[in-house]
Amino acid sequence: MLVTQDLTIERKLEILSDAAKYDVACTSSGVDRKGEKGTIGSASACGICHSFAADGRCISLLKILYTNECIFDCKYCINRSSNDVVRTSFTPDEVCMLTIEFYRRNYIEGLFLSSGILKSPNYTMELMRQALEKLRVEYRFNGYIHVKAIPGADPELIEKVGYLADRMSINLELPTAESLRRLAPHKNRKNILAPIRQIQNGIRADRLLSGDQLMALPDKERQLLTPNGITATKQRALTVRREQPHFVPAGQSTQMIIGATPESDYQIVSVAEALYKNYDLKRVFYSAYIPINEDKELPALGQKPPLLREHRLYQADWLLRFYGFQSTELLSEEKPNFNVFLDPKCDWAVRHLECFPVEINKADYYTLLRVPGIGVKSAQRIMKARRYAVLDFDDIKRLGVVLKRAVYFITCQGRMMYRIRLEENFITHNLIDNDKKKTWSIENDMTYRQLSLFDDFQMDSWEVVG
Ligand code: SF4
Numbered sequence: 429m430l431v432t433q434d435l436t437i438e439r440k441l442e443i444l445s446d447a448a449k450y451d452v453a454c455t456s457s458g459v460d461r462k463g464e465k466g467t468i469g470s471a472s473a474c475g476i477c478h479s480f481a482a483d484g485r486c487i488s489l490l491k492i493l494y495t496n497e498c499i500f501d502c503k504y505c506i507n508r509s510s511n512d513v514v515r516t517s518f519t520p521d522e523v524c525m526l527t528i529e530f531y532r533r534n535y536i537e538g539l540f541l542s543s544g545i546l547k548s549p550n551y552t553m554e555l556m557r558q559a560l561e562k563l564r565v566e567y568r569f570n571g572y573i574h575v576k577a578i579p580g581a582d583p584e585l586i587e588k589v590g591y592l593a594d595r596m597s598i599n600l601e602l603p604t605a606e607s608l609r610r611l612a613p614h615k616n617r618k619n620i621l622a623p624i625r626q627i628q629n630g631i632r633a634d635r636l637l638s639g640d641q642l643m644a645l646p647d648k649e650r651q652l653l654t655p656n657g658i659t660a661t662k663q664r665a666l667t668v669r670r671e672q673p674h675f676v677p678a679g680q681s682t683q684m685i686i687g688a689t690p691e692s693d694y695q696i697v698s699v700a701e702a703l704y705k706n707y708d709l710k711r712v713f714y715s716a717y718i719p720i721n722e723d724k725e726l727p728a729l730g731q732k733p734p735l736l737r738e739h740r741l742y743q744a745d746w747l748l749r750f751y752g753f754q755s756t757e758l759l760s761e762e763k764p765n766f767n768v769f770l771d772p773k774c775d776w777a778v779r780h781l782e783c784f785p786v787e788i789n790k791a792d793y794y795t796l797l798r799v800p801g802i803g804v805k806s807a808q809r810i811m812k813a814r815r816y817a818v819l820d821f822d823d824i825k826r827l828g829v830v831l832k833r834a835v836y837f838i839t840c841q842g843r844m845m846y847r848i849r850l851e852e853n854f855i856t857h858n859l860i861d862n863d864k865k866k867t868w869s870i871e872n873d874m875t876y877r878q879l880s881l882f883d884d885f886q887m888d889s890w891e892v893v894g
Contacts, residue, residue: 440516441526447496447507448542450715489540489574490530494518494556498544502601502612503723504688507544511721517546520559524567531571538572538594539563549580557585560592572678577627579619583655586623587675590630595678595710598623600703603696607689610725621707627680628707629653634675679710686741687734688717688726692764697744697755704748714741740766747772750804751797769860774800777837778856784837785844788819800859801834821845833859 435443493507495517501508518526523541530536541559546552556575563569574595577586590596598620602608605617633653636642642650682703684696700712716733719726744766747753751773758772759765767775777784777800786799788810796807806828813819813827820840825831835845836855848855 435516437522437526440518440522441492443514443516444493444496444518445491447513447544448491448493448540450506450718488536489538489572490527490536491540492518492523492526492542494523494541494543494552494559495546496544497546499547500545500612500614502615503721503725504611504685504717506720508721518559520555520562523559524563524569527563527569527571528567531569538574540574542576543578545578549578550582550585553578553581553585553589557589557592560589564592574678577623579615579623581623583623583626586626587630590627590675591673593676595680596627596676597681597683598627599683600699600712601683601685602689603684603691603699604689607691611688624680624682624703624707624709627676630675631677631679631708634677679708681709681711681713683713683715685717686714686738692759693737693741693744693766694755694759694761694764696741697748697759700741700745701748701755712745714738714745736768737766740768740772744772752794753798770856771800773798774833774859778852778859781850781852781855784850785839786837787842788824788838788840789814799834799837801830801832801837803828 495515496507496513497515497517498505498507498509501510505511506513523539527536527539541556543552543556546555556578560573560575563573572595573593574597575589575593577589577596577598579598586596600620601612601615608615608617608620629652633642636645636653642653645653684699686696696714703709703712716735716738717727718733719729719731722729744753744755744758747758748755753776758776766772770778777798783795783798786795788796791799793807793811796802796810797804802810806824809827810819810824810829813823817823818841819827821831824834824838824840831845836848836850836858838844
């Protein structure tokens with residue numbers, strides 16, 4: 429491993445921001461903190477990252493690794509110990525200085541800090557902790573911070589970091605324990621899930637503490653949430669950061685690499701669903717594997733990353749989180765992968781024509797959400813508008829319904845817009861024609877690009893599923 433000692437901070441930034449680009453779990457939301465007198469930065473509820481690439485990557489955090497040195501040798505990773513790449517590390521002060529300078533210049537709104545593993549998980553986590561503590565306490569930075577927890581680090585260290593960051597994440601890396609064993613033999617599921625559970629409990633305890641509800645819990649449950657006792661937890665929070673310390677207020681997320689191992693989409697969305705249910709995760713991110721390492725266990729070099737697959741998984745993720753779908757409705761052992769040509773909601777709809785057409789003026793909210801072309805916003809608007817008038821097709825178009833998709837599945841006042849055969853092949857054929865352009869641009873890498881700090885172009889946010 430070639431470790432370079434005397435690099436300028438600019439060169440370090442080049443290396444360590446480039447090395448961080450494979451980490452996609454960096455959106456921010458769910459925290460609303462105003463700027464305070466004497467501090468720098470604020471975090472807003474609508475999210476620091478206002479724009480997203482089509483694959484969900486956010487564009488306005490300073491996204492860096494603390495170090496790209498690593499004692500582990502995960503086969504899929506550019507920073508694995510056996511790779512011959514230039515290695516370097518920041519110091520805590522350098523991380524602070526860069527964050528503050530970039531923030532002042534309006535380049536960024538927050539920090540996303542991940543890392544390779546230098547010497548040991550504890551050693552690395554402690555350096556990251558020092559960087560964040562300096563940033564919060566010495567540099568008075570009050571902006572958004574998302575930090576990766578290092579699996580295997582002491583729970584006490586993770587707890588301290590949790591009072592400094594807004595969001596934390598721990599990468600699940602691969603969908604199954606077996607794939608992890610094959611490609612990342614230094615890691616194991618237990619080491620990854622334990623801190624995820626710790627953070628989940630910490631967030632819950634913090635919320636209950638704010639309302640003094642923790643005391644009302646049965647002893648056993650209270651002990652689980654605050655293993656060191658309530659006083660110790662409160663005390664730790666106060667010593668780490670004096671003003672209103674909250675534990676990971678923007679929640680936690682994780683990331684899975686897609687396409688490096690043979691799991692089906694069904695396995696992947698089932699894992700994501702279980703994570704949302706059992707660990708209260710805010711987001712599960714998917715990262716299409718980019719073949720960068722030569723290894724017989726991995727897809728060949730030069731093979732394209734499975735971007736369309738990643739895109740379909742994000743669409744399905746939306747359906748699980750906001751549309752009331754279950755993974756078993758979307759896929760099964762018999763149909764384990766998403767349709768390449770149709771988004772998961774259209775695919776579900778054409779396979780369940782017995783549920784359609786839906787009468788726009790009568791259907792309940794969750795039934796409306798199942799109609800292709802009707803998203804969360806348009807369903808809400810329809811529910812509201814219906815209170816005052818009977819809606820027709822022009823009305824719902826104005827409310828944001830994408831009629832070219834919805835038209836096969838709805839009636840207004842008992843009538844369809846055109847005389848349409850409710851027949852699977854016919855509708856599928858027409859929907860595919862509508863979807864072709866978008867699919868082509870995803871497959872051909874039109875939207876997949878890691879932004880560098882100095883890119884200067886606009887990317888519109890867009891609704892993943894409509
Ligand atoms: S521990 Fe992280 S940085 Fe190190 S090789 Fe594995 S994935 Fe890469």
